[in-house]
Amino acid sequence: MSRLLRITQLRPHLRLVQPFSTEAERLHELPFKYPEVKGSPIWMEKMRTWFFRQDVDRDGYLSKGDFEQQARRITEFMKLNDEQAKKLMDNRMHIWKYYVSGDPDNSDTVKIPDVEGKRRFLLAVNSTLRQSFFETFSIHFDGIDLNNDGEISQEEHAAFFYGYNIPTEFSPEVFKTLDTNNDGHVSREQFLTAYLDFIFSEDPDSKHVHFCGPLLK
Numbered sequence: 208m209s210r211l212l213r214i215t216q217l218r219p220h221l222r223l224v225q226p227f228s229t230e231a232e233r234l235h236e237l238p239f240k241y242p243e244v245k246g247s248p249i250w251m252e253k254m255r256t257w258f259f260r261q262d263v264d265r266d267g268y269l270s271k272g273d274f275e276q277q278a279r280r281i282t283e284f285m286k287l288n289d290e291q292a293k294k295l296m297d298n299r300m301h302i303w304k305y306y307v308s309g310d311p312d313n314s315d316t317v318k319i320p321d322v323e324g325k326r327r328f329l330l331a332v333n334s335t336l337r338q339s340f341f342e343t344f345s346i347h348f349d350g351i352d353l354n355n356d357g358e359i360s361q362e363e364h365a366a367f368f369y370g371y372n373i374p375t376e377f378s379p380e381v382f383k384t385l386d387t388n389n390d391g392h393v394s395r396e397q398f399l400t401a402y403l404d405f406i407f408s409e410d411p412d413s414k415h416v417h418f419c420g421p422l423l424k
């Protein structure tokens with residue numbers, strides 16, 4: 208059973224549990240600075256958008272094929288060489304394996320329903336799984352930082368949007384909200400801060416509401 212599917216077995220009254228952390232792990236604490244997610248309309252809209260963006264073949268499910276397509280689209284957009292393309296595909300498969308971790312079945316065939324996924328996701332974001340979101344998003348950063356220089360450039364960000372089938376015309380505006388020190392690059396901290404805010408915040412006025420492009424109604 209996949210990690211997200213297993214989330215359905217979590218009891219609704221489950222509350223956040225603060226893990227052990229040190230000052231040096233300030234970034235790792237970010238997910239726990241947000242209160243319990245209630246599933247407000249703005250949050251549901253964001254999650255609908257997030258799932259839809261990852262569902263690249265638009266069949267209403269998240270599957271391994273979607274993650275393969277993301278890698279292929281970015282490879283095409285950035286004209287990556289074979290070695291870079293393989294590294295990117297490995298990265299996407301790493302993320303996919305996280306999604307289906309613990310699944311005793313063939314993970315190629317495991318699919319996560321879009322609509323059900325949001326309900327399950329609400330349980331997940333209010334559990335200790337918050338820490339694993341942080342880890343997965345950090346791996347995601349590695350897959351967007353294609354030249355491995357520790358920062359996301361404007362072009363790499365546009366490729367990230369292209370991989371999700373988000374019109375790249377929206378990339379520059381979103382990039383500006385990520386690059387909070389305005390130096391033309393998005394650091395891992397800036398990326399994670401925005402991604403976590405997108406997933407855990409219910410503030411409709413947050414500047415990270417459009418992390419995955421325009422919200423889908």
Ligand SMILES: [Ca+2]
Nearest residue numbers: 262266268273
């Ligand atoms: Ca799909």
Ligand SMILES: [Ca+2]
Nearest residue numbers: 352354356358
């Ligand atoms: Ca880079």
Ligand SMILES: [Ca+2]
Nearest residue numbers: 386390392393
């Ligand atoms: Ca920056």
